[in-house]
Amino acid sequence: MHTHHRVIASCLAACSIGAAAQTSSYPDQPIQLVIPFSAGGDADGAARALALVAQKTLGQPLVPVNRAGASGGIGSIAVRNAKPDGYTLLVARVGSQAVLPALQPTAGYKWNDFTFLGLLELNPYVCVTRADSTIRSLKDLADALRARPGKLNYSTSGPATILNFGPQLLFDTLKLGKDAAVQIAYKGGGEAALAVLAGDVDFSCGNLSSMMGNIKGGKLRAIVTTTPERVKDLPDVPTAREAGYPQLEAIVGWSALYGPPGMSKELVERWAGMLAGAAKDAQWIAATEKAGSIPRVLSPSDTEKFAADQFAVYERLGRQLQIELK
Known part of the structure; x- marks a missing residue:
């Protein structure tokens, strides 16, 4: 019986040494x-x-x-x-x-x-309006949503995307309900950004990567970013926290x-x-x-x-x- 226990103990020790050796040699292949x-x-x-x-x-x-x-x-x-x-x-x-x-x-x-x-x-997430829009800040957008509930519209790439969840979290934070503005869905983030450019919608929120060219080109205005610090390439754009809406950092x-x-x-x-x-x-x-x-x-x-x-x-x-x- 004692011999049996010793064999098991030896096996367990060998296994743990083998596992440790495997970890110490990691990685030994791509x-x-x-x-x-x-x-x-x-x-x-x-x-x-x-x-x-x-x-x-x-x-x-x-x-x-x-x-x-x-x-x-x-x-x-x-x-x-x-x-x-x-x-x-x-x-x-x-x-x-x-x-x-x-x-x-x-x-x-x-x-x-x-x-x-x-x-x-x-990956920075921003909300944008057209460069000539009267909505020039997140405060302007919040004021417009309160003044005209259900009248503004925004572009997304579908209801279950972060292009929709950002505005919805803003509506929720403002206690305006999910129909505070009308969602218009497009096939992707690029098309959603173009809808703002064309004046088909009042605003859009999405990944900076699909909007940076038009922001830098002066055609879109970034009104807020949800990152904890200001984006290096957009030093004049305030963060959600600076604008008084830290909840938006979740998106x-x-x-x-x-x-x-x-x-x-x-x-x-x-x-x-x-x-x-x-x-x-x-x-x-x-x-x-x-x-x-x-x-x-x-x-x-x-x-x-x-x-x-x-x-x-x-x-x-x-x-x-x-x-x-x-």
């Missing part, structure tokens, strides 16, 4: 970084910026792989179902990791079905790094350390800012809290607006 959207978007930019610096720290390449489809669900499920050995990771996005699980019960995964490794960046684009559920503490610490290093790396900062994003690295625990807050915002707004994706 790491697949799944991007759950097609090439060219914010998620793609975040992956490629991270891949630039990861090899310097890890000694192995981080290989971006686009697995698009189902609003980010296909790539997300692939990582959720992967081995937790650190060789398959996910570029998590606001749409696929907060909006989709909040609004689509059949998405196939929950917001917290992953190992949180760190937040990477924020912002973001990228984070997730792994499959069950990754070891050692692997999580390895990636947390690597991301902390990236946050000080001039090359990563430059690549992130060049893509129009704001570097914002958070620890694994702070990333989980951030993701929980984001999920709660979209779950509440989805319930309020009665939006459920089939």
Whole structure:
């Protein structure tokens, strides 16, 4: 009997030594970084910026792989179902990791079905009017909504997108109800911005990347950004907090790094350390800012809290607006 216990103890010791050795030699092969959207978007930019610096720290390449489809669900499920050995990771996005699980019960995964490794960046979200509009600030917009409830209109790329959730959170904050202005849906963020240019709608809120050219060209006026600090390229545009509406900071684009559920503490610490290093790396900062994003690295625990807050915002707004994706 004692011999039997000794054999089990030896096996357990050998297993733990093997696991530790595996972690200490990690990574000994390339790491697949799944991007759950097609090439060219914010998620793609975040992956490629991270891949630039990861090899310097890890000694192995981080290989971006686009697995698009189902609003980010296909790539997300692939990582959720992967081995937790650190060789398959996910570029998590606001749409696929907060909006989709909040609004689509059949998405196939929950917001917290992953190992949180760190937040990477924020993608500025702005509200714009036409350059010649009498609405020149967030205060002007709030005053106009109060004075003419249901008369103004705004462009979105669909009811379940952050182009709609930003204005809806503003209406909610102003206690004006979901019909404070009329939503007009277009096929994408680019078309939604063009609708403001054409004078077809009074305002629009969305990712800065789809509007920056026309803002810089003087055709659109940015009246607010939801980022915690002013955007470097738009130094004269106040933040939502400065304008008196800090609640709007909840609506912002973001990228984070997730792994499959069950990754070891050692692997999580390895990636947390690597991301902390990236946050000080001039090359990563430059690549992130060049893509129009704001570097914002958070620890694994702070990333989980951030993701929980984001999920709660979209779950509440989805319930309020009665939006459920089939």
